[in-house]
Amino acid sequence: MLGTDLVEFLRRQNEEVIDWDLPEHDVTDVEKTINGIHQVGPDVVFHLAGRTDVDGCEDDVAGATSVNFQGTWAVALGVEELGCKLVYPSTDYVFDGRATKPYREADTANPLSVYGRTKLLGENAIKRSCNRHFIVRTSWLYGRHGRNFVDTIRQKSTGEQKLEVVSDQVGSPTYARDLCRPLWELARSKYFGVYHVTNSGQCSWFELATEVLRLTGSKCEVAPIDTAAAARRAPRPAYSVLENRNFKRRFGKELRPWQEALMSYIKGENEVQRRRDAPRTEAGS
Numbered sequence: 001m002l003g004t005d006l007v008e009f010l011r012r013q014n015e016e017v018i019d020w021d022l023p024e025h026d027v028t029d030v031e032k033t034i035n036g037i038h039q040v041g042p043d044v045v046f047h048l049a050g051r052t053d054v055d056g057c058e059d060d061v062a063g064a065t066s067v068n069f070q071g072t073w074a075v076a077l078g079v080e081e082l083g084c085k086l087v088y089p090s091t092d093y094v095f096d097g098r099a100t101k102p103y104r105e106a107d108t109a110n111p112l113s114v115y116g117r118t119k120l121l122g123e124n125a126i127k128r129s130c131n132r133h134f135i136v137r138t139s140w141l142y143g144r145h146g147r148n149f150v151d152t153i154r155q156k157s158t159g160e161q162k163l164e165v166v167s168d169q170v171g172s173p174t175y176a177r178d179l180c181r182p183l184w185e186l187a188r189s190k191y192f193g194v195y196h197v198t199n200s201g202q203c204s205w206f207e208l209a210t211e212v213l214r215l216t217g218s219k220c221e222v223a224p225i226d227t228a229a230a231a232r233r234a235p236r237p238a239y240s241v242l243e244n245r246n247f248k249r250r251f252g253k254e255l256r257p258w259q260e261a262l263m264s265y266i267k268g269e270n271e272v273q274r275r276r277d278a279p280r281t282e283a284g285s
Helices: 002-012 030-040 054-059 061-082 114-129 149-157 176-187 205-216 245-251 258-267 270-277
Strands: 044-046 085-091 133-138 162-166 193-196 221-225
Touching: 002 176, 030 061, 044 061, 044 176, 054 061, 054 114, 061 085, 061 114, 085 114, 085 176, 114 133, 133 176, 149 162, 149 205, 149 258, 162 205, 176 245, 193 245, 205 221, 205 258
Parallel strands: 044 085, 085 133, 133 193, 162 221
Antiparallel strands: none
16 A cells, blocks of 8 residues: 555656565565665665554464564665665554553554564564664555555445444554655655654544545444454554654654545545645756
């Protein structure tokens, strides 16, 4: 999901992009991954490969570890040997959700799920193996190119009269297209380290679903339930809002509110977004 949007965005900035994907490139093949990075010789590697099925990771610990840890370690080794930069999107699920205020980058991670633990292992592998890195934690991602909560609610609302949605988990929904520019800006900088980057504001899954139905004009009813009633395989943090502290300090800005981003996604304002992303040409050049 994020990878497709990011490739499109980078090419609109006139960047040369070489995109890797399965089956030709499998990051869990350590030797092939390292050799491949050397052969390409990039300035920046955006490492977006990952096992992101939170419940599925609980049932396949070995598979999740292989991709999210071993694959990330392989990429980090190749990047460090070549001396280029590494951008690694991570997740709010590295936190346990017991906080009462937004998590800062330096707060102690304590993941509850296999997914969260393996993503944290990936973060630590990068910190140990690669000096020129940007670890970018984001949350509740949705977009045009993959399964996500927003599309699930839209689809279910067309065939059902009532939906039940968890109301005791709070986070920051983030539009994948809005994340692309910050990733690019970080990659062009030398401000290495850990960042939290999400759309502004916070809500529960129930509040997000309610806003989706309002924006789509659906007559489907949505009812709040608690996490226990949802009976999901993997435990989720109850509160995983991320304070975008480091990005604001470095770049002096933040992403737009989640409500505005969601409206843009649902209303399909793609042309507006393309104009916003397009490279700016100086007068007379």
